[in-house]
Amino acid sequence: MSARSNHSADDMGIGAFQTTIEDTYFDRDSARGVDRTFTWFVEEVGELAKEIRRDPRDTQRLTEEMSDVLAWLTTLASLLDIPMTECARRYADGCPKCHRTPCEC
Numbered sequence: 071m072s073a074r075s076n077h078s079a080d081d082m083g084i085g086a087f088q089t090t091i092e093d094t095y096f097d098r099d100s101a102r103g104v105d106r107t108f109t110w111f112v113e114e115v116g117e118l119a120k121e122i123r124r125d126p127r128d129t130q131r132l133t134e135e136m137s138d139v140l141a142w143l144t145t146l147a148s149l150l151d152i153p154m155t156e157c158a159r160r161y162a163d164g165c166p167k168c169h170r171t172p173c174e175c
């Protein structure tokens with residue numbers, strides 16, 4: 071484990087999260103490749119959809135499923151050499167289209 075992985079959950083920004091996911095899974099994810107990793111990501115989105123339908127008040131299960139979706143999306147970004155910080159930054163000034171908060175599109 072690298073020193074950069076030692077973040078408490080409370081102070082982990084999305085860049086640190088991506089580093090941790092890479093430290094934890096990158097070798098395996100690289101071997102699997104983009105296409106199969108994308109399939110896993112979509113399956114996790116499906117699991118989130120099922121949990122929302124099953125019980126939208128079960129915040130513990132929803133947190134787990136959202137965490138899995140975020141982890142798989144982040145893995146996919148790493149395989150495609152996309153920094154998640156850039157993905158988040160796109161929304162830093164509000165709506166990326168109208169640049170308003172709240173959106174006025």
Ligand SMILES: [Zn+2]
Pocket residue numbers: 165166167168169170173174175
């Ligand atoms: Zn807008």
